[in-house]
Amino acid sequence: MRRAHEDPELLALVRRYVTPERRYMKLGGSLLRMRSPEYDRFMRDLCEDAELITADEIATLLEGGWRERRTAAWLVAVSRRTEFRERLGELLLASEVCCAGLAYCVALASFGTSRDADLLAAYLDRYLRRPDLAYDQTVAMGALLFIDLNLRGDQAAHFMRPSGLWQEWLQDASHMQRTTDPTPSCLSLVRRLCAFVDECTEAR
Template sequence: MSQDPVVGYADEDAELRDLIRRYVTPERRYLKLGGGLLRFEETEYDRFARRLAEDAKLITAHELDTLLEGGWRERRTAAWLIAVSRRAEFRERIGELLLASEVCCVGLAYCVTLAGFGTPDDANHLTAYLDRYLRRPDLNYDQLVAMSALRYIDLNLGDKKAARFLSPDGLWHQWLRGRSGGQHTDTDTTYLSLIRRLCAFVDECAEPRPTG
């Protein structure tokens, strides 16, 4: 007997609601996953990191898949849980979601995840994104953080995948010149520092943390 599609859809909704309650909304986690966590006081920082690490160990691959089908809050949370739990099997999925850029407010999470994995394959996902979206100066998406994530991987691997974008006539400078308002402010250092500090946070979460 085939499953009633309406019942199946209701079950999926119930599952998603439960996952949101368990992983996304506690203490408004989805809002804190990003640069804001770097401004926490030490006690709050440690507590937040510990609880994120605990949930990263608990959540299953199926549950992560379900969250990645949700909206920006669910996807952002899932990406961070993937990064902290080092689940490199999600690399392709994260790369595809970054390239598709279907929802807002998630690109930084995807870029941190790829930068944290830090392999040539992760760099390839970032270059694919930049190849597509640096050709669109009308779109101010996640080009800045994607470039910084790529440079972060290059620095760690001693590679030069970002070099072709950064040449004087490369897509990076073309995109900067074409942005609305003609802004040419050099933000490379700021965003590279952000990626580095967020990846350091991921590393801290991935290490065993004391309880109590």
């Protein structure tokens, strides 16, 4: 992993794309709480940077920490750079850093192909077997459901059957033991964030 304070090239990109107005903090559920004019300005600036950033710069950001990777994944989603699909899938599966998984899942969900569903399913197949780990299982499931609904696919059904890994994980993961099924809220979050991506794409 490259560290910005030790890497002048990465630090320059962080200052250009990641930290202005604490962008990295707003990329996620908090952007859904923004109101105009902040929302409009945030979207405009994100769209402009998605147009300007190069593929090499995105690749460099994806080698950094969670702030860099989260921002890069959103720029990938907004600019529809599907050439980064496999890289985002690798990063999601590796789960080397915290706080970036939602961004990977939203990007894959926004691409919305069967290959994106495969990458999300691979993540779920590994991490639903780990109830001791509170990673990005819920948002990955929301992203997979989102793609399934759009493609009329059934990849999520494999996990969600009564004796499947999803139900086992919900039961065995101590942080998930609740009376309310989180599945609808996971899907809703991904749907709303993908709608933001679509809005950005239309505005470009």
